[in-house]
Amino acid sequence: MLDAIPPVRGRVGHPRRKPDSLFADRGYDHDIYRDQVRARGIVPAIARRGTRHGTGLGTYRWVVERSFAWLHGFRRLRIRRERRADIHEAFLKLACCLITHRQLRAVR
Secondary structure: OHHHOOOEOOOOOOOEOOOOEEEEOHHHOOHHHHHHHHHOOOEEEEOOOOOOOOOOHHHHHHHHHHHHHHHHOOHHHHOOOOOOHHHHHHHHHHHHHHHHHHHHHHHO
16 A cells, blocks of 8 residues: 555655655554565654553544544445445545535634
């Protein structure tokens, strides 16, 4: 999956092909995974098993978990009943637009 990362947009010039670091939870706490990430020139930030929570990785993960919770607020996305992937993707994009609209409206 790391090899399939598209170029990272940013400053003018040669686009970056890989991120600087990779955040992962305790499920990936194994030296094999760390070695594979380092071999690609990426710094692994993988939580260790048995350590206390609140080491800092959760602040980044919380954003993703919160977004999934917002998407599950849409009943049609919570349980996928659509057979066609394009229709499901359309509802997913619509939900993302609605979430963004709500967030922008709340900022005012």
